[in-house]
Amino acid sequence: MRMTPRLLAAIVGLSLAGSVAGQQGRPVELPDGPSKPGFDIERFGGAGGGFFETFYVEATQPLQQALDDGIVSEDMRVMVTEVATGKLALVTSQMAYHHIAQGTAGGKDWMATF
Amino acid sequence: MVPTIDGVMHHFENVGIYDGLFVMQDTESKTLWNHISGEAMYGPHVGKTLGPIGNLLQLDVQEALAVDPGMEVAISDRPYAGRSSVPGQGTLSADAELIGMFIETLGEEDNRRPRMDMGLGVWTDASRRYYPMEEIRARGALIDRLDDRDIVVFIEARSATPTAIFVDSDSATIEGNEIRLDSGAVIRAGVLFDAQGNRQAREQPQQIFTRWYGYILTFPGAEVFGQ
Numbered sequence: 001m002r003m004t005p006r007l008l009a010a011i012v013g014l015s016l017a018g019s020v021a022g023q024q025g026r027p028v029e030l031p032d033g034p035s036k037p038g039f040d041i042e043r044f045g046g047a048g049g050g051f052f053e054t055f056y057v058e059a060t061q062p063l064q065q066a067l068d069d070g071i072v073s074e075d076m077r078v079m080v081t082e083v084a085t086g087k088l089a090l091v092t093s094q095m096a097y098h099h100i101a102q103g104t105a106g107g108k109d110w111m112a113t114f
Numbered sequence: 115m116v117p118t119i120d121g122v123m124h125h126f127e128n129v130g131i132y133d134g135l136f137v138m139q140d141t142e143s144k145t146l147w148n149h150i151s152g153e154a155m156y157g158p159h160v161g162k163t164l165g166p167i168g169n170l171l172q173l174d175v176q177e178a179l180a181v182d183p184g185m186e187v188a189i190s191d192r193p194y195a196g197r198s199s200v201p202g203q204g205t206l207s208a209d210a211e212l213i214g215m216f217i218e219t220l221g222e223e224d225n226r227r228p229r230m231d232m233g234l235g236v237w238t239d240a241s242r243r244y245y246p247m248e249e250i251r252a253r254g255a256l257i258d259r260l261d262d263r264d265i266v267v268f269i270e271a272r273s274a275t276p277t278a279i280f281v282d283s284d285s286a287t288i289e290g291n292e293i294r295l296d297s298g299a300v301i302r303a304g305v306l307f308d309a310q311g312n313r314q315a316r317e318q319p320q321q322i323f324t325r326w327y328g329y330i331l332t333f334p335g336a337e338v339f340g341q
Contacts, residue, residue, distance in 0.1 A: 035156050035160065036156065043218075045218065063186060074174065075175070075272070079171065080170070082168050094192045099128050109123045111115040
């Protein structure tokens with residue numbers, strides 16, 4: 001039996017424990033469609049919903065300065081995206097928590113997803 | 115991606131899983147979005163894309179500064195480790211397992227590669243191609259054609275992540291930590307230099323280092339390099 005996504009989202013937190021997918025899924029408020037061709041809403045699962053917190057970027061600093069100040073290390077992994085003012089690094093281990101970062105640079109909105 | 119819809123910035127969060135991949139939702143319209151392609155999948159904004167889509171390249175700090183010494187960094191209030199791995203990619207083994215709650219969201223799978231195979235997925239308006247890590251490793255650095263242009267695909271030395279860069283070359287060889295192209299150009303520490311040693315802009319197709327199932331369910335029918 002395939003549960004409806006709404007039901008699945010509601011009970012997922014009760015049925016699982018442990019991994020990311022086992023984090024209590026916050027019930028997802030879904031619109032009434034429409035669907036992109038080929039998209040099957042019945043396969044959508046609400047696991048992990050509400051667990052990750054989007055990183056709203058309000059300030060940046062020069063990466064070289066952060067390295068000089070010991071805030072980051074040479075071998076620290078980063079994810080690099082392009083925003084209107086140039087390249088921007090995001091700390092990979094932080095993005096593993098946020099999964100989404102968004103902000104505004106040079107008057108243009110940007111978003112990086114992982 | 116550009117989180118602006120009809121001229122207004124929207125706010126996005128992860129709300130669940132589809133095809134074994136995290137799904138974003140904007141809090142304003144509740145539309146569900148694919149976090150790789152930026153396409154609206156379900157809700158009032160179906161037909162729209164959060165484009166243009168930009169690359170999110172995986173490097174380490176030293177590589178990043180070599181690519182652009184003036185690069186900025188954004189650091190959140192979350193604790194972070196010195197050298198962090200990418201969850202789900204910490205092991206490149208195809209024997210890693212996908213957990214049940216992800217599996218039941220999968221669509222019909224494409225069995226040309228193992229589900230958990232790692233590789234570099236590339237896409238343009240006209241092309242979709244997946245480069246298995248084992249193919250890249252076996253060849254060291256490979257030259258391919260994408261949309262009538264040459265690309266070199268190789269594994270970045272420090273971060274151990276694959277990358278694809280547009281070049282103008284028929285062959286590539288690895289010498290130490292350098293990729294040498296027959297055009298005389300060299301890729302050193304992630305930076306492309308022409309035959310005269312002048313630093314060149316690094317132009318790259320859209321790409322993602324990911325597992326096979328995630329790439330092929332996002333881009334069904336994509337080509338597989340070497341198959």
